[in-house]
Amino acid sequence: MTNSYKEKLGQxxxxxxxKGKLPDGRFVAVKVLNPSKGNGEEFINEVVNISRTSHVNVVTLLGFCLEGEKRALIYEFMPNGSLEKFIFKEGTSEDNHHLGWEQLYHIFVGIARGLEYLHRGCNTRILHLDIKPHNILLDKEFCPKIxxxxxxxxxxRTDNIVSMMGPRGTIGYIAPEVFNRSFGVVSHKSDVYSYGMMILEMIGGKKSIQMEVGASSEYFPDWIYKHLVLVDENELQGLRSKAETNIEKKMILVGLWCIQIKPSDRPSMNKVIEMLEGSVEALPIPPKPFLSSPLRPVPDSVATSSYDSVSITFPTG
Structure with a gap:
């Protein structure tokens, strides 16, 4: 199927x-799982959970292979790869790594619809718990798929809370309650937090934000709040029209609402869609995100590193 693993798409x-090809000519993405990682839970999660889904903004699992310890998952092929490669990197000038503001806006509306479907549209609610640009794939029309x-x-669907033995996800996107239950319980609002951090990362990457000398340890959402919300619209640089200015401001406001520290203060994904599709003038300024120290010390058994280091870690910082 993969011609002896000839073309690697990612890891x-x-x-x-x-990259693979089925006998009928369709291209597919073949994810070959490493037998030395985990106890098989990730394979079961993929097969069971994603097979429950059917949505334009959720990737389609076409099948799987299982032979002893050898495990593989077969997905529809996404020609434009992951959203991660479209995050602006200093020194990158490739035109195909550029997304316009309107295109970026439609991508994040699509991701929100996909998450809203996982949270409310399935018979069994699915919490993704690892939302990040690497896990958002783009088809040939740049339609996003989780x-x-x-x-x-x-x-x-009636139970908002899940129990977990330990934290899971990617540093920089993980909601505070995943590390420390004193912030709240792990729920669908944990995905909302990751979604908000992803929006802010894409905004920061697109504007090629460089933090001032001496501010490298500043919590990134604090910094973006001060520099991109509490400023006059005329100070927003690099925008060519009022419409693009409104898109940027709307995405910043939605992102900051999504990363509120208390899960109860974050909007549901249904509300996020309403905010994104509504008027920017109707969006209230969110409270300043504040996460400089935990409410109480984080037990070693919960966090994999000190909370201070986690709280200031941001993918584009």
Whole structure:
């Protein structure tokens, strides 16, 4: 199927992804799981959880292979790869790594619809718990599709809370309550937090934000709040029209609402869609995000590193 793993598309914590071709001519993405990672839970999660879904903004699992310890997952092929490669990198000038403001806006509306479907549209609620640009794939029309359900959890539609033995996700996107239960319980609002951090990362990357000397340890959402919200619109640089200015401001405001520290203060994904599709003038300024220290010390058994280091870590910082 993969012609002896000839073309590698990418790699993750649980295995590598290769381009393949089915007998009927369709191209596919083949994720070959590393047998030395995990106890098989990620494979079961992918097969069981994603097979429950059917949505334009969720990647389609076409099948799987299982032979002894050898495990592989077969997905629809996404020609434009992951959203991660479209984050602006200093020194990158490739035209195909550029997304316009309107295009970026439609991508994030699509991701929000996909998450809203996972949270409310399935018979069993699915919490993804690893939302980040690497796990958002783009088809040939740049329609976003949520992928990689290896860390996902199921819960009933009436039960908002899930139990976990330890933190899961990617540093920089993980909600505070995943590390420390004193911030709240792990729920669908944990995905909302990750979504908000992803929006702010893409905004920061697109504007090629460089933090001032001496501010490198500043919590990134604090910095973006001060510099991109509490400023006059005329100070927003690099925008060519009023419409683009409104898109940027709307995405910043939505992102900051999504990363509120208390889960109860974050909007649901249904509300996020309303905010994104509504008027920017109707959006209230969110409270300043504040996460300089935990409410109480984080037990070593919960966090994998000190909370101070986590709180200031941001993917583009």
């Amino acid at each position: 993750g914590g649980y295995g590598d992804v290769y 992928s990689d359900f290896g860390l996902s959890k199921l819960c009933t």
